[in-house]
Amino acid sequence: MTQFSDSESTKGFVTKLFVLVTALLVLAAGTAAFLIVHVFDRDLSPELDKKAAAIGRSVARQVAFAAEHGIPFEKLYGVEAFLDQVMRGNADIASIELADAAGRVRYAAGRKDTAAVDTDLLELPIDADGTNIGTVRVRISQAYLERELSGILYDVLIVLLVALLIAMELLLVVMAVSLFKPIEGISVVLERASYGDFRFRLPVDSHDEIGRLAEVYNSLARRLNEMFRQLVDDAEEVRLGQIDASIVRQVEGVVSRLTERFNFAQGKLLETFRPVSAHAVRAPLFVFIFAEEMSRPFLPIYIRELYTPIAGMSMQTAIGLPIAAFMLTIAVVTPIVGAVADRYGPRTMFLIGAVPSIIGYVGSAFAGGLFDLIGWRVLSGAGYAIVYLACQGYIAQNSLPESRAQGMAMFMGAVFAAGVCGPALGGILADQIGMRSTFVVSGGLCVAAALALIWLLPADAIEPEEGLRRVKLSDFRVVLTSPGFSALVVFIAIPNKVALTGFLFFLAPLFLDQLGNTSSETGRVMMIYGACTALLTPLAARFADSVRGHRHIVTVGCGLAGLGLLPILLQPSTALLVVGVLFFGIGHAMSIAPQLALVPESCPQACAELGHTTVLGVFRILERLGSVIGPFVASLLIGIGGPVVATAGMGALVLAGAILFGLYHLARPGSRAVVLEGRSP
Amino acid sequence: MFSGLTGRIIITVVAVLLCAVGLTSLLGYNKYKLALANIVEGRFRFVLGDIKNTLDVSVNLGVALADLRNLQELLDREKTADDQIQLIEVFDADGTVVFSTDRSNVGQVLPEDWVQLAFLTTTEAWKLHEEDGHVIGLTLISSFGAPLGGVIVSYSHAAIDQKLAQIGLDLGQITVGVIAGYGIVLVFGLIIVLGRPRRQLESMRQSIGQFLVPGGVAVPSVTDIDHLKVSVKAAVGAIDEANRKIQEIDGST
Structure with a gap:
């Protein structure tokens, strides 16, 4: 269209903007x-x-x-x-x-x-x-x-990092909503006009440069349509005054030749062209996930404070209950809500999901005992599952098949960014204002996420769609008959999810607390995992794609994740736990995307029969089983040998899975051929 | 100025700057509050422990609390040395004050909840927050393990509050100064960075605006959106041609 829509020009402008904002935020926070x-x-x-x-x-x-x-x-x-x-x-x-x-x-x-x-x-x-x-x-x-002052500096650095990520998220949204989306609209409407289609007008949502440009174009389109309507009226007048059929045909012919070449509005009103942007859900999703991630560094400590002895249950198992209940709720609610989500559309579903989340967080803040907390966490889990599905559905609806991967990358980008900031800031807040108040802040953030969505995604911008095929019980039988898929689930997906919830969400905060770390310090350690996944996942995915070595990358990544948790056996120390979290994060960053790529490769027949989406849905549900049992496995291991044995046990489980997965593929000589075959369209 | 695209971006970024610097200051303030409370409490815990050690030596020799000589002098000296200390008292197993820096309190019984807390927490210092200050105490235990009484130090939080108010003011000034200083730089920076896309959008608006003449649509001679120009020109031409033909048909009948 013009030089403005030229991607190089836009990229340069966005880069300049981000560099300026980053530099000034760093300088300002540094000076402060x-x-x-x-x-x-x-x-x-x-x-x-x-x-x-x-x-x-x-x-x-x-x-x-x-x-x-x-x-x-x-x-x-x-x-x-x-x-x-x-x-x-x-x-x-x-x-x-x-x-x-x-x-x-x-x-x-x-x-x-x-x-x-x-x-x-x-x-x-x-x-x-x-x-x-x-x-x-x-x-x-x-x-x-x-030491006292360095604590302040660490807090400042965390706040700075969080502020930068939030600034980037907000800028992306403001740019998408205020600039890129309208520019896309202008681009499409002017292109259509270039081909003679004058039926559309542009929305005038602001009185800035874009609004004024839209107003000018709308005037142009309105006048052309007025000229056309005047012509039609004149032709109609002439036609009505004639009784000679050949002259009537001549008049109709003049008008129809014109409408064959050009498109004008049928009535008096022009249709408003309003493009949707996948970015509209990014900021609300980021804030929503951020709210949940804030409780990661202190949730097990909070549960321990609420714990009162329960007959026949160890304290560790009891501490694991709310975490497992949250994960179980997500696993159960996802397929149920998935079946009805498309009927209501992502916007409504997001707002529905925000309600139990807000109640869940506020309830968690005022929980009087363990069972209260389990109830509130179940509510939060339900909300989390609904919102997650709503956002995923929105991206799927509003991105073309060829750009869906980019849409999903944007979606995961928001999740990863929240995973970096949430635990770190949550830890600081828990230390300074208390764990209960931090839950209230999480509730407030959910309200903010819902309000942001209402603002960014007007009700008329999206339509509910017909749903995709949902996962059925019989699908599990079809998919699990594939040995490659079963190996991926049993050796890789489940052990890694067991370790994720069992070690990172449950064991690590308790262990770090036992080693004398504050919630802020625990948050910083947990942030390492988020930072690794946020930074390395895209690189690992690109590398795995380029070398076509998903299986190897998954094996090595999971091996690293498990291996990193073993040195704790040498000495229970914060430093070795940090090493463990670092390796765990690197390993997971390496294996997350290639694992998903392996799913269709491991069961090409099931994919042909059920479709990739259904097979991926089955994989997700089975994977979540690991998330549910993770805290229980960890508490069992703590009961056997304390946190050191439990940490090493989690590492051994992941490492053993990686080794068995590698051996399984080595033992199957035809596996490479199957993989490559599965890759073909 | 702030209703346009530039304004929205400026408001967003300045809001983030405000939140970042504000949160930094707020967290710093809380950290300072905790650090100050720890240091001040540590000081009074030391004074408390010191007096208790002195008492323990005499008690272990079998001297009754009420018979301790020089204790009053020690309490007075500690109080005089630190203007934040409001009161130092030693009480017996019944909770009756036997020594106090405020002589009028001797013989009075401490509040019931203080005494209960003192005899429940025998292994470490206990702490109470009162309206006009904080109270920390240690319980005296005989060599047979029986509680003999205790010692308390009450200190004012007015000085701490004053310090916190001062630091709050200092941090407020820092926050406002940093936000104002960097905010101005940021606003000018954003205006410069956003200048080019704004100029491009304005140029587009003017280009399209040249099509518009009073009462109709004209084809301008200069425009950088050629396809649109061609299309509008063709549409205007076609409508004119259609009009002319219809008039011809109408006129010929």
Whole structure:
């Protein structure tokens, strides 16, 4: 059309916009963080000085007491053990020294800090019977203050990352709704007009450049249609005044020749052309998934706080119940809702799904016990399944078959981005405002997601559609007769989902808490998984496609995911757990997309009989079984050998699955031929 | 200015900037609050532990609480050394105050819930939030494991509140300053970046606008949307031709 719709020009403009926004957000948050840390340093140091003074006074009094009872300063017994004891309970103190009247250090405990130490040295005289016998020197730990301040810096970095991702999501939506979608409309309508089709007008939703352009075009189209209608009226007048049939035919011929070449509106009103954009659901979906992801780092801890002993059930199993109930609800609700979703359309379904989610989160915030919480999580799970389906359905409806993969990538992009930000921010909020309040925030975010959808997706923009074929019980029999499919499900899909919910959602937060980590720190660790999947999944998918090695990538990826969880056996530490989550994330990022690509390849006959979508639906349902049993498997393993054995056990399960999957394909000499055959159209 | 495309993008980005910097400040404030509370409480816990250790030495030697000499002096000295301390008291197994920095309290009985909490929490310090301050306490246990009484330190939260108010003000200023400073840069940056697409859209509008003349549609001589020009020209020409033919037919009869 014009240079504006040229993709290179648009890309350049979008890149400039994103670079500008990113740079300024980073600079702004960086400046704010620097100034905040400076203010904290200024204000917290005097408080530490006061504490050091209290400690110094106490030590001086004890030494003076001994001296007043006749024990010489240099012959005091057990002073260093006493100072060590004082040090142990006060992490903010770096060292305590006792110097005699001549300034020689006689007793000391703790360590000498780095260069900045001297600025934080507090000296107090030791007076016995009115005479100075020495000095107490208390040094404040710079490391303690730095630790406190570094916590703030980590929080700032997380907030910055979250803000950037949210900014990008919002910009994408604003650009899609305010720029790309209208431009697409203009492009289509002007192109049609170029071929003589003047039936359409453009929507004027704003009074900006696009709105004004639309108004001008609408005037043009309206005038052309008016000219046409005037002609038709004149022709009709002439025709009615004639009794000669040949002249009537001549008049009709003139008009019909014109309408053969050009299309004009039939009535007085022009039809409004309103293109739909797949981006319309991206931001609401992002916010909705974000709300759920926020509870990941602290949910098991929250459940543990609500736990009261239940006869015949261990605490670990009880903690797993709400997590499993959530997953089970998703597994059960998905096929049920799938059958009716298309009748109501994605917009209505999203809004219906948001209701139980909001109630579920607010209910979770005020849960009085374990069973209350299970009920609320079931509601949240139902809402989650409905909203997820609604968005997936919307993308499928509003993307052409050739661009459906891009649509799904956009959909998954929102899910992954939420997976990166949600746990991190949720952990920080749980630490600062409490776990219950964080659930309320999740509820608020669901409300925001619903409002965003109402704004972005007008009710008249989409039509309910006829549904696709739904999964039936008999489909499972057809699909599971394929050994390749069964191997994929049993060795790869189920073990990995067991580990995802069992390890990442259930075990990791509890284990990290046991190792002394705060919810913020747990959130940061869990963010690693989200970051790996968000960054590496597209790269791994592209690589697997280019080398046509889905099977190998899946085997290696799952092997890595399992292997990374084994080193915890060496020593239960946060560092090794971080390594585990990192490998788990990398492994899953490598295998998620190739796994899906393997589904049709592993059962070409079933695909031919039932269609790819149904086979994929069966795969998803079977995979979710793993999600449901994951927390129970983890709690069983914790009961056997504690969190270390449970973590390693999860790793061993995934690793064993990967090895068996690899061996299965090695043992089937014809498998490659089948794979390539399955790939052909 | 803010109703157009540029305005919408500016509002979105500035809102994100506001949220990012605002959230950073809010989280920083909460972190500071927690850190300050920890440091201040740590200080009073130390003072409390120190007094308890002194008491333990005497109690373990079999001296009754009420008979401890020099204790009053120690309590007074600690209170004087720290202006945030409101009160230090030592109470016996009945909850009766035996030593206090406020002499008028000696002989009075501590509130029932304090005493209950003190004798329920014997292994670690206990804490209460009162209207005018915080109270932390430690229980004294005899060498036979029986509770003998306890010691409490009450400290004012006015100083903490004052510090928090000051830090809130400082953070507010930082937030406003950063948002204002970077907001202005952002607005100008966005206006520049969005200038080109705006100019292109305006050029398109003008091109299409040239078709429009009062009462009809004209074919302009200059336009960059050639296909549309050709199509409109053809449509206008065809309608004119059709009109002419109909008039001819009408006139010939």
